[in-house]
Amino acid sequence: MSDQKQMSRQIRLVEKTAGKMAQESAETLAWLRARDDYLQGFDYFLDLAEKGFDPQSSDSVREKAGRPLIYLLCIQAPLELIHAAGFHPFKIFSGSFAAGNLSAHGLPTLICPLMRSILGAMQMTGNKEEQPWILPTTCDWVVKFPEMMKLFGAAEQRLHWLELPHIKEARESQGLWLDEMVKLKGFLEQLSGRKISRNALLDSIAVYHRAWQALSRLVSLRRQGLLSSAWFLLITNTFFLGKAENWTAALEKLLPTLPCSVNSAKRRIFLAGSPIFFPNFKLPRLLEEAGLCVTGDDICSGERLFPGGVSFKDSSVFGLIEALAQRYHQGCLCPTFADNQRRIRNIEAQAEHFDGVVFHVLKGCHPYDLESYTIESGLKKQGIKFIRLETDHASEDSQNLLTRLEAYSHTLPSSGLRPPSPRERGEGNNSPHPLAEEGRGEGIRCT
Amino acid sequence: MKVGKVGIGLDLGSTAIKMVITDGEKILCGLSTATAPGQEEIGRQLIARGLESLDLKPEQVGSITTTGYGKKLYSAADLNMDEISANAAGIFRLSRGQARTIINIGGQDLKVITLDNDGKVLDFRMNDKCAAGTGRFFELVSRLLDTPLSEFGDLAGNSGHEVQLSSTCVVFAESEIISLLARGVAREDIIHALHASVARKVAAMMGRTPHDDAIYLDGGPARNRGLVEAIEDELLCDIMVLDDPQFTVAFGAAIARQLSAPTDKP
Numbered sequence: 191m192s193d194q195k196q197m198s199r200q201i202r203l204v205e206k207t208a209g210k211m212a213q214e215s216a217e218t219l220a221w222l223r224a225r226d227d228y229l230q231g232f233d234y235f236l237d238l239a240e241k242g243f244d245p246q247s248s249d250s251v252r253e254k255a256g257r258p259l260i261y262l263l264c265i266q267a268p269l270e271l272i273h274a275a276g277f278h279p280f281k282i283f284s285g286s287f288a289a290g291n292l293s294a295h296g297l298p299t300l301i302c303p304l305m306r307s308i309l310g311a312m313q314m315t316g317n318k319e320e321q322p323w324i325l326p327t328t329c330d331w332v333v334k335f336p337e338m339m340k341l342f343g344a345a346e347q348r349l350h351w352l353e354l355p356h357i358k359e360a361r362e363s364q365g366l367w368l369d370e371m372v373k374l375k376g377f378l379e380q381l382s383g384r385k386i387s388r389n390a391l392l393d394s395i396a397v398y399h400r401a402w403q404a405l406s407r408l409v410s411l412r413r414q415g416l417l418s419s420a421w422f423l424l425i426t427n428t429f430f431l432g433k434a435e436n437w438t439a440a441l442e443k444l445l446p447t448l449p450c451s452v453n454s455a456k457r458r459i460f461l462a463g464s465p466i467f468f469p470n471f472k473l474p475r476l477l478e479e480a481g482l483c484v485t486g487d488d489i490c491s492g493e494r495l496f497p498g499g500v501s502f503k504d505s506s507v508f509g510l511i512e513a514l515a516q517r518y519h520q521g522c523l524c525p526t527f528a529d530n531q532r533r534i535r536n537i538e539a540q541a542e543h544f545d546g547v548v549f550h551v552l553k554g555c556h557p558y559d560l561e562s563y564t565i566e567s568g569l570k571k572q573g574i575k576f577i578r579l580e581t582d583h584a585s586e587d588s589q590n591l592l593t594r595l596e597a598y599s600h601t602l603p604s605s606g607l608r609p610p611s612p613r614e615r616g617e618g619n620n621s622p623h624p625l626a627e628e629g630r631g632e633g634i635r636c637t
Numbered sequence: 638m639k640v641g642k643v644g645i646g647l648d649l650g651s652t653a654i655k656m657v658i659t660d661g662e663k664i665l666c667g668l669s670t671a672t673a674p675g676q677e678e679i680g681r682q683l684i685a686r687g688l689e690s691l692d693l694k695p696e697q698v699g700s701i702t703t704t705g706y707g708k709k710l711y712s713a714a715d716l717n718m719d720e721i722s723a724n725a726a727g728i729f730r731l732s733r734g735q736a737r738t739i740i741n742i743g744g745q746d747l748k749v750i751t752l753d754n755d756g757k758v759l760d761f762r763m764n765d766k767c768a769a770g771t772g773r774f775f776e777l778v779s780r781l782l783d784t785p786l787s788e789f790g791d792l793a794g795n796s797g798h799e800v801q802l803s804s805t806c807v808v809f810a811e812s813e814i815i816s817l818l819a820r821g822v823a824r825e826d827i828i829h830a831l832h833a834s835v836a837r838k839v840a841a842m843m844g845r846t847p848h849d850d851a852i853y854l855d856g857g858p859a860r861n862r863g864l865v866e867a868i869e870d871e872l873l874c875d876i877m878v879l880d881d882p883q884f885t886v887a888f889g890a891a892i893a894r895q896l897s898a899p900t901d902k903p
Contacts, residue, residue, distance in 0.1 A: 580765055587766050589706050590746070594763055597721030601758045 203292065204314055210288035211311070211469075215240065218469040227418060231444035234436075235428045239468050242431035248315065251280055254432035259321070260378075262430075263308075263335060265490050266326040266354055266522060267374065268514040270500065273394040273434070274386045275378035277322075281430040283491065284311040285470030287583040296341055302554045303582040304467065305331040305338075313342050320345050322381055324374065326352040328526040329557050350377045356528045358519055371515040391510045395500055397434050402496040404441040408448075409493055412485055413543045415458055416449030419484035419492075420474045426495045427468045456483035457602045460537060462565065463550035463578075464558045465491035470583045473550055473591075480595035485543045488523055488536060489550070497521035525557035533561070534568045545602040546575035548595070553582045575602055642699035645687075646727075646891030647680050648720065648884075649707030652744030652772055653857065656683035657887040658691060661895045666691055667884040672744075676710045702890040718890050721750055721761050727889025728853050729756030731879050735851045740839055740868065740876070741886070742856040744772040749842050762842050768807045770838035775858055777807060778831050781814050782824045786861070789828050793863030796829035798822075803834075810834070832867035840871045855882035 219240055222228065241250045252259050255278035262272075262281045272279040284290075289310030290303055297306055327333050336349055352370050355363030379385055408425065411417045429437055459477070461484045466473055477484060487493050498521050502513035523533040537547060547569055551559045559580070566576045577598040581587055643665065648655040654676060655669040666687040670679060680703075688695065703714040704723040720743075728736045729752060739750040747770045750761040768774055779786050800822055802813060817827055835858075852874060858864055859882035869876050879885060 590763070590765060593706070593719055593721065593746075594761070596719035597758060597761060600719065600722050601760070 207288050207292045207310065208314060211286050211314070214286055214288060215469045218471050221471070221475070222420060222424060225418075225420070227421070229444070229447055231440070231447050232421060232424070234440035234444075235424050238428035238431040238437075239424060242428065248280070251278070251431050254436075255280075256433060260381075261321050261323045262325075263323075263332050264326050264328045264524070265494065265497070266328065266518050266524070267324045267352060268371065268518050269434075269496075270391065270394040270398050270514055271371070271375060271386070271511070272324070272378060273397060274390040275375075275382045276384070276390075277378065277382070278433070279430065282308055282312070283427075283430075283465070283467045284308050285467035285583055286311060287470065287585070289314070290583055293342060297338065300554045302329070302331045302556075303552050304465065304555070305335065307467075307583060309335075309338055309342060312339060312344065320348055322348045322350070324350050324352060324377075326354045328354055328524055329555075331555075348381075350374065354526070355519070356526060358522070358527055359529050364516070364519065367519045368512060368515045371511050375511060386507065388505065388507045388510070391507060392505065395510065395514075397438075398496065399499055401429070401434055401438040401441075402499055404438050404445065405493075405496060407445050408441065409486070411445075411448050413540075414449075415456065415483045415485050418474070419461065419477065419487070420471055422484070423466055423471065423474060423492060424468065426492050429495055456481050457546070457599055458483050458485040458544045459602075460485065460540060460544040460547045461487040461489060461492070461550060462537060462547055463489060463562065464552035464555045465489045466550065467491055472583075472585060472588060473579070473581070476588060476592050476595055477548065479592060480599050482548070482595060482599055484548075486540050488533065490524065494523060525561040530561065534565055537565070537569065538572055538574070541572070541574060546577070546598065548598070549576065549578045551578060551580040553580050643691075643693060643697055644699050644891040644894060645684055645701045646723070646887040646889065646893070647684070647701060647703045647705075647708075647711055647714070648723070648887035648890060649676050649680065649703060649705040649710060650720075650744050650886075651706050651746075652776070653883070654679050654683065654705075654707070655884055655887040656680065656687055657884050657891045658684075658687045658693070659888060659891040661892055664881060664884055664888055667881055667887070669883060672707070676707045677712060680711045681713070700894045702893040704886060704890040716890075716893055718893050720746075720886050721748060721763075722758060723889035723893065724748070724855070724886045725750055725752055725756060725758045725889065726892060727885040727887070728752075728855060728879070730892055731885060731888065732851070732853060732877070736853045736877075738843075738852040740843075740852060740854045742770070742772060742835075742839075742854070742858040742864075744857075747771050747838065747842060749839070762844070764842070769810070770835045770842075772857055774807050774810070774835065775831075775861075777811060778814060778828070781811065781818075782827065784824060784828070786858075789832075790860075790862035790864070792825045793829045793832055793861075793867075796823070796825040798826045800826045800830040802827070802830040828863065829867075832861075832864045833871070835864060836867040836871035839868055843872065851877060853877045853879065855879065855885045857883045859883075 219236060222236060248259060257276060257278040259280040260272050260277040262279050269279045284307040286307050290306040292310035292313055293306050325332060336347060352374060355366045357363050375386055412422055425441060459482045466489060497517050500513050500517050502510055523530065523536060549562045551562055562578050566578060569576050579591055581591060644659050644661060646657045650672060652672055653669050654672055657664050658666040668683045668687050673679060700715040701713060702716040702718050703711045704718045704720045708717045724739055724741050728739050737752050741748040745768055747764045748761060751759045753759045775786055800817060802810060814827055854865060854876050859878045865876050865878055
């Protein structure tokens with residue numbers, strides 16, 4: 191095929207994908223807006239989602255954030271440090287099925303759907319400009335991401351790797367991670383052309399601390415079953431799509447107007463596993479349809495958006511970086527860590543707030559997939575009900591998932607079959623069950 | 638027929654719609670037909686035929702509970718019930734409280750359900766986007782071999798040579814079977830290999846599920862004795878099959894109201 195023909199085909203493909211992506215986004219937004227528990231206070235987040243997911247999203251985000259962007263994957267790079275250097279941390283994500291299809295032809299069949307989708311969405315922009323990226327060496331997909339991006343024709347990117355030590359309890363690892371933070375500071379300073387000052391860092395810590403506090407209040411409401419997971423995920427998903435201060439202000443304004451609905455009849459679940467990203471809200475939708483209310487999660491696009499509040503005694507620049515390093519490493523529950531028992535303990539510690547655990551595995555997301563077995567075993571020993579759902583961004587398995595969720599819902603406490611009578615158990619009754627005895631004698635079977 | 642109120646269960650599955658009328662104790666009537674567009678009308682016709690065959694009036698129907706993928710497509714239902722809970726309720730009642738593990742092979746699902754001593758679902762596993770080991774798999778092989786499914790059990794018993802059907806993918810299994818046929822492999826051996834392949838799939842799904850207790854196989858393919866033997870051989874234990882295993886889920890739905898089983902109002 192000639193270059194010209196290939197180019198023309200690519201343009202058509204991108205246009206077609208753009209249309210499908212817009213449709214996916216519009217459908218999810220319409221579903222959210224039509225909900226009974228919709229409040230005007232959600233508009234800010236709906237607007238961010240609407241603007242932030244078109245192919246020109248980076249322009250929109252840059253404009254809204256009012257700062258140059260630093261592209262991120264995962265959640266280990268301290269946002270405060272990036273912000274203090276004058277940049278806006280823009281965590282790249284996409285739950286678009288259409289975007290995933292755009293890149294699928296050049297990728298392994300069994301690849302993390304999130305990565306497939308991100309690579310597709312990145313193609314939409316042409317990827318012809320050099321962008322600064324911070325990439326922690328978390329899973330294999332992230333480590334190979336720049337290579338794959340290049341295969342799809344992206345320009346040479348300005349990459350900064352964060353070598354993530356995978357044994358977080360080891361002192362040596364913690365030292366190595368601190369070194370990585372110092373190197374990151376150097377990278378950011380080189381990029382901005384100015385030193386990160388103590389005051390700038392303190393200000394940035396305050397910005398994200400306030401955001402974390404607002405999110406914590408939202409989490410508390412959710413623990414009580416007073417906020418649907420759809421809204422919760424919309425709010426957390428949109429954090430990186432605009433100025434952090436504005437997002438916090440919008441959330442603080444929304445909080446007093448909540449709760450927007452109370453449904454005490456629903457069974458409460460804890461959602462664990464792979465992240466869920468807009469516009470793919472398939473799982474939150476199905477959970478609600480099955481009568482399940484998410485009261486907590488440990489997904490990195492949800493409650494694990496922030497690793498927690500940063501506390502420090504030494505307010506020198508180094509002391510603050512040390513505090514950030516500790517928080518973003520020790521406080522992280524990513525399954526790529528070798529010693530991640532804290533994740534199970536974290537779920538167990540919240541057991542009073544839920545009736546069971548739904549573990550979401552994005553097909554091809556190996557760390558979560560593998561860890562699901564350990565978590566299942568640990569939780570079942572504690573008598574906590576557990577279901578593992580493996581899926582991707584396609585909608586074709588919705589009915590299958592719904593069947594499982596409905597049945598799972600009925601296995602949770604406060605539900606189930608009436609205990610059978612002694613007769614039903616075959617106790618104290620010498621006559622066998624009528625059907626077993628009589629077989630098909632008096633009925634008709636037309637198969 | 639002299640009965641009081643009867644319960645009706647309608648299992649609107651992916652390949653067949655099954656209808657059961659019960660007095661709460663036994664299947665008075667079981668009817669099924671292939672799934673096709675217009676499921677509401679098909680369900681209505683099955684119920685009408687069933688009532689007529691038992692000489693029952695519509696006023697004698699206590700409740701209609703639907704289950705299966707199409708459970709919400711029947712607007713006249715009093716209750717909806719997921720098929721896993723319906724399966725558990727049906728088998729537990731029909732086995733007189735003996736069943737503790739159910740292997741269900743449906744049109745496009747394969748499920749393993751474990752029950753507690755009260756018949757409540759303790760845990761379950763279900764295939765995701767893969768038709769291997771399901772009724773569709775059997776239908777495909779039936780077409781390829783031009784052999785009715787009802788003959789599979791007897792033919793597998795006549796297998797003389799061990800053949801491996803290695804694929805766990807329906808699509809690839811098709812080409813594998815075509816190549817076996819081209820090599821002159823007898824259809825008896827292919828059917829035997831198919832049963833072994835499905836049995837391995839079942840065993841993989843059972844995984845670490847404890848299965849010392851009574852295991853019941855149901856769903857349409859459970860009528861295939863060759864498959865039952867293959868699963869027994871793979872799991873190294875006895876497998877129980879009740880009469881009319883294709884109706885157990887519909888029966889579970891039919892007794893839903895009586896059992897206060899987990900249901901939702903449509």
